[in-house]
Structure formats: structure tokens, C-alpha cells
Amino acid sequence: MLSPEKETEQNRVIKEKFLSFCDLFTLQVRAIPTGIAVIFDGKSLTYEELDFRSMQLASFLRENGVKSESIVALSVCDGLDLLIGILGILRSGGAYLPIDPNYPSERIEMMLEDANPVLLLTEENLVTKFSWIHEKTVLINKSFPNEVVNQNETVLPNQLAYVVYTSGSTGKPKGIMLEHRALAYAALAHQQLHPSTFTALMLGSISFDASLIVITRTLISGGTVCIPKSEISADPERVIDLIEKHEINYTLCVPSFYSMLLDKSRELPSLLCIDLGGETMPNAIPDIHSKIAPNAILHNIYGPSEYAVGATFAKIYDPITRQVVKITIGKPFPQTQIYTLDANLKPTVPGTKGEIFIGGPGLARGYLNNEALSAEKFVWVSLPNQNPMRLYRTGDFGRFLPDGNLEFLGRIDFQVKIRGNRVELGEIEHALCRHLKVKEAVVIVREEPQGNKHLVTYFTALDKTDIKQELRTFLINLLPKYMIPSAFVQLESFPRTLNGKIDRNALPALPEKEQNTALEPQSKLEQVLSDIWKRILHLKMVGTQSNFFDVGGDSLTIAIIQTQIEIELAIKISITELLQYPTISRLAQHLSHRTNHKVISLYQDISAQKKIAFSRFKSRAGR
8 A cells, every 4th residue: 555655645646637547556556566456266466467467458459459439348257357458458548348258148249239349358268259250359368569668548537438338228238438537536536435455356247337446446545356256256155255265355246245145144354344336225234234244334335327336425334333324325425416306407305305416527428329318318407506517317216314315215217107106116115125124125017917007026034034914014104005015025035137236027926826715714704804805806715814915905906895894894994904904814803893793694695786886886996
């Protein structure tokens, strides 16, 4: 790490002129030439070795036509080659395009066709994967000239540094263009957040932009980047082995993967800082973290790829005070501006919901080959008493709390309409993650063949205890009844994308509707309720222990159930009560002291006219 005197000199130089990430790395090469820069599979490179080999590659690339704004693709498995490739491309003046070799071939081809890189750097064992563009393919580990120009290519702040592809709403990946000012800003901002010299573990795909910030913030601080092989990075137990072996003290990953690490480990004493981002952090994580990694700061990082790896941060656990605070996405990084605006691009009142807009030096240039989408998402906004500014509209809802922290409230594009009610799936997910037994939760819409839509929750919990009814009751106190999911499906684990995020498209089908016939009605009241359920839910049989929602009930049919109970049993009952007592046996027990047994007897001889009236009522309710 730089001495205090040299750190002062570094800060002075940074303030006087723009320094790219490569410039900042060079300062470290001069300060600690023999320090270990990268570890991979038992091999390593010092700072001066990484410096020389990346300079060799940069010279080769310049000799082969790479210049400012040239896109160079990089697809490698070897972690040493990854860092040589990134630095070599940036030092040549070109822009780095990460291609994860584990991605499906169709996605890789789509990315390469869209970006049209001047060259593709890869390894010998991957050449056949890119045979269709063989004329552009170069082996990164081939022999390059020993003579290199020992200086970085001068780059300007607005020069293209890298392109990262994320999923697009149309199904086609979109390439986000980030400039050198954004990359340098992100590295320095994260360094200021935790300025220690770390041995950092890079988790996730090389196409995951968070991987790049782990690399850059570590190398400008004189730390060591530990890169696991791809088959290790997806295995929590082997990742924990790496953490222990190399005494890893920093990593950045998605909350769902970190939750898996916490499940597998008794204690992780070497960890000093954990940054989580990319997903909503469940409430269960901070308390477990404080026990498993009590020496580590826990940050919640928020920011889309359109803003260079992090726009806001919140310290959720402080190892000094040993305190856990309420989960928010915190406050902006230095020089970053955050606003919540309404549909007319006017600021919302603090405490009220609005769309999150981001501005500042980490802002992307836009989308590659897509000017229309760039104009739609990167907008010029005029706010009171301020000059017009360019902001990115995130598509996320948020609100500012009284203490100035920003609360994330879900995605705008996760907004659906259920029987006329507009429902934001993110709001339900956010509420579920407040339950201390929930690790992760996803809410989706399932549509039946006849067109009815139902909300379905998939979740994982701290143990295998069935908490479905507990969750349903928990949500009753937080959400309106039309937002209570019809089905709760508890999973041992979620399917994952290569970046470690939950793969919503791979969620399992709903289990068959429960029709527990083992427990038949034991009283007249249970029989009455059972008959009502069967008529309304179109069931031939239903057990007294079956959950109303598990056998097909939803927010519409529960209202019909309420009305039928009031009509046929002369009992006033609220929707809340029906939600709290969702089985026939529990509901009957709850209502037993309020029933009129004469009414029940009359019900046994229900007339054809009553059935017709019910049929007409249900038809009107369905409309």
C-alpha cells in the first residue's frame, strides 16, 4: 500500500488532472512492484509482471489497428489472462467488451454481432467456440513482442472504456457504453468507501459489471485480486475454502449468493468488508452476518449498470458498534445525484414514492447502436433552481425517508394488473423480505387457461419449517388484500443465472392443488363451510385442513366466500378473518360461538332458488 506521503502525492495528482484507471494502476506499480496483484488456481502475478504483460498486449493491439473507441472483446477462463486482457485493452486506448465463455452460444453471437469488435482475445481451448469469427480471433497467451512502449495510451475522460451487456425487455441484450471518467470515478468512489488494502474475491461472471469494480478498486489500492475458477465460484463450500485459504477480507456479490455462504459457514473472521448489490437484501441477512462475519462492515450497494457500479450505499452492519440498522439503499456516493420524480419529471415530496433518477460522473454514454433507447432512458431534466441536467431514469420506485436515506420500492416494469387493481410485484417482495425467517422472495403472475391471473410467491427460508401461513398472516398487516398472493411456494434454493441472480424464467411449476380428503367435516358447521368452498372453487372434495389459497382461492373468490357465509349462515365476517383462518377446521372453530344452529339446519335443505341466486351472484361478481 502507498505510504502516507505517497498517498498525499497521489491525491494531489488526481485533483490536478484527470487520471484513468490505468494511470492509477501505474502509481501502484511504482509503489509496490513486487506486491501480488492477482491469484488464480495456484498461479499469481506481481504488479510489475502484470504491468509488463499488459503493456506487451497493448503494444500488439495498437500495432493491429486498435485505437480510441475500438471495441475489443475478451473471453477467457484463466484469471491471469483476464486481468492482462482488461489492462491491455484499456492501455491500448480500446474499449473492453467482456464475453463470458459460459454464456449460451446464441447470446454470445448476438453480443458480438451487435458490438462488432475489431478483435476478439481468447484462449486456445475456446477457439472452436468462436470459429465463425476466426478472422478476428487472437490468442491472448501467444508470444507478443518483448519491446513495448512503456507508457499508457493517453485517454480522455469521455473516451469509451468498456461495454457491458445486460438483459433487454425485448429479449435482445443491450450494450451499455461506459467512459473512462465513469470507470475511474467508480474505482475511486469504492476506494473511499473502504480505503483498506484488500485481498479481494471476485465472484460472478466476468460479464457482471460488479466484477470489474472489484478488480479496479483493489488494484488502485495495492491489493490482491483472487479469481476463482468458474466451477468454484458457483459452489458456496469451495468459495468458503478459498476465503479461508487466502484470508479473503473483501468481496462484492448478490445477496442471494452471500446468503448461501452464510448457510455453509460457522464463522468467517478474515472478512473485513462485504458489499451486496444487484438484488433486494432480505432482512434475515444482517443478523446472520453479524454472527458469521462479526468483523466485517456490511454495505448495501444500489445502482444499475447504466451508472458505473454503484450510485448509493448504506452501512447496514457496523463491526465497531456491532449494530444492525434498517435496510435501505442509503445515500449517494460523492458527486452522485439522486432524485425521485413523478410522471411529469417533477420532484416528489419526501416520504412519497417516485421513480429514481441518477446523475453524476458515473453516468453511461448510452446504449450501443440504439439511439432511441438511449434518448428514452437518458433524459435532460430541468429541476427547480438548477440548470438542466442529464439523468438516467432507472425504472425503479423509491422514496426518501426522514433521515435522508433512500428506500427501494420495486420495479416499475414489475407492475401488473390483477382484476382491475394495479399491483407492484416489487412492493410485495419488499414486504416479504421484511420477515425475519425469509431469505429471498420472488413474486410472479401465473395465468390460468381461462384467463384468470394469480399472484404466486416463491421463497426460501432460514430452515425447512413450513411458514406459508405465517407469511400470509404477516402480509395481511402490510398490504391490501388484493396484493396477498394466492399461493406460497417454499423452495430449498432458487434457480440462478450465470451472474448469480434469481432466474425468474426457471422457477418451477406450481404444485398440484391440495385436496386433502383425509380429514372430512366433523361438524355441521364444517360441512356447511366445506359445501360453500366446493361450489365456489369448483372442487369435488376438500379436506378440512386444506388451505383456501392452496386449493385455488384468491382475492376475488375470498370475497364471494365472505358474502356466501353472511347470506347462508347469517354471520358477519371480515376478509381479514378469512385470511387469518384459511382452513375449514380453523374457520369453523373461530365461528362456532357465532353460529345459529337453526340457520345451519335450514342450510341443509337449501332450495333450488338459493342455488340459482348464488349462481347469478357469482356471475355478476365475475364481471
